[in-house]
Amino acid sequence: MGTTGGPGARTTGPGGGELRRWGEALTAVAAALAAMLVTAVLGLLFAGANDLPSGGFGPVVAATVLMAFGAPARIEGGAAFVAGAQGGITALPLTVGVVGALLLGWLFLRPMRLHATVGGRELAARAARVAALWAVVLLLLSWAARHSFTVVTGEPIVDELGGLLGASPTVGFAVDAGPAVGYGLLWLAVVLALALAVSRRTPLPLPLLRFHTAVRPAAHATLTLLLVYAGLAVPAGLVEAAVGGHARQSLAVIFLGLPNLAWLALGIGMGGSWHGHVGGSLGLPMPKPLADVLREDRDVRLDIGTLTAQDTRAWLLVALAVVALLVTGVGMAMHAPPEVRPLRHALHLAAALAVAMLLVGLLTRITAAYGLTLLGFGGSGSAVLRPDLVTLVPAGALWGAVAGLLGGLTAARVRRAHPRPDHQRPEQDGEGRQEAS
Incomplete structure (x- = not known):
């Protein structure tokens, strides 16, 4: 049995319709992620993060995107009795988050604007597809958002001692997968809800129509x-x-x-x-x-x-x-x-x-x-x-x-x-x- 999307929509079979909806969800997630990564890369390049040692630029880009969702980054490191480091940061780079939210919300709502009405079940299914793909993205980013590098202290005795002991001081950062997925999915839920709330053209499910005005x-x-x-x-x-x-x-x-x-x-x-x-x-x-x-x-x-x-x-x-x-x-x-x-x-x-x-x-x-x-x-x-x-x-x-x-x-x-x-x-x-x- 076919589904009709709107005045100019084509009729497709159940398999084709489901595949198309997954394609729409993938497009929204991929475009939002790409926009956030580009924004983070540009900001970090201007901030001088490309000078991080041992290939740390890629991981710090991933960490910055996860921080845009609210996930905290932790800092730790050490080397026996020579050195130790600890700390953390919770701060949202909102330019990265806003760019991703605007693009994701627009692409999520765009297919539904062709419909005269939208059911609550269909809306939930569309959101679930996006959430499933988004969870995969968050796991991949949390895997990438970890890095450590050796600290050069500038003191020859300290550096030589660390090398002799095999305990050169290191500092690293990481964003744990649990908070990354949790904060990222919460961010997604807020973005999709706000996108539906601010849109003047996207149809609402019947139970929500009374909230339109x-x-x-x-x-x-x-x-x-x-x-x-x-x-x-x-x-x-x-x-x-x-x-x-x-x-x-x-x-x-x-x-x-x-x-x-x-x-x-x-x-x-x-x-x-x-x-x-x-x-x-x-x-x-x-x-x-x-x-x-x-x-x-x-x-x-x-x-x-x-x-x-x-x-x-x-x-x-x-x-x-x-x-x-x-x-x-x-x-x-x-x-x-x-x-x-x-x-x-x-x-x-x-x-x-x-x-x-x-x-x-x-x-x-x-x-x-x-x-x-x-x-x-x-x-x-x-x-x-x-x-x-x-x-x-x-x-x-x-x-x-x-x-x-x-x-x-x-x-x-x-x-x-x-x-x-x-x-x-x-x-x-x-x-x-x-x-x-």
Whole structure:
């Protein structure tokens, strides 16, 4: 018995249809993985990771991709009594993750846009195919994301002693398979759920249709806000690379962690805060005012007040957030069905921005530490950045409510001043009528 995908779809047998769906899943997984690998390679090349000894560049690329899913990397090593090293890092290179998420979500949804409806069982089957292939990718990456190399101390006596004893100091890193698969599949589930939530054209299973009006316009507007913030940071990063004197470092940040800084700026501009410190000889590429605030041996608060104390231009983050949020509210309301009242818009955007700020806080956290001992002498460093969710999430909800209310009032006024024929109403109207029927 054949299956029909849509107006221009071809009829295929059961075997051909299943093979085609596996092909679609493989295309989505392969394209997303390739995009993430290319982004990671470019960022690490600019960061100078190609100078790692003993062929360490490939493993560090694999580790970077796994870290983009949230998997932690551990650092360890040693050589009898000569040297020892321990540490670890949990930090998400969000440029890598965002590129992969956007491409994977788009390719996952694209085949379903040809369908008038989609069943819950079919949607689950499509997600299961992608998850099965994704789990294989995660296992392969975790196998590749491990490497160790010999440390040349620069002290002839120490190096010669280690060689004579067969115990030259080594340092290595690895991402364990268990956390890699667990975090990677969790990342995949969140990406597919968000892709379905923000898409205005992909049909929903019947049990989920009632969430269309409440979720999709607000989710789409919030995602657009986050992507616009990341996009605005690109020219700023390029200007910094051109005139700041640290071109390679700035380009490395663009390809590895630009959304980290952009979304941190959004959260701080909205009144949210983080806390942390950067101590010892460990450092992270970040703007000077941010580094100056965090360069302490104790946890300090990172918010608009502490940033302004370092650079008064930080107040521009508040102005940018106000403008961006108001535009987001108007855009959401204009793409929603006209019958949705302003108070509903306020509720929908408040919920969407509260969830977004929760995710931003979790995605921008950093925990990094290392310790190195060498013949009784040692050094260490640490970098910590954690969100204050008790300020960040309520700030998102409050701003969402205000922007949603003002956006709803503005959209209603625009519609009254410029009424449009039924056939020119937003796409949601048609889906809303389908839902009602």
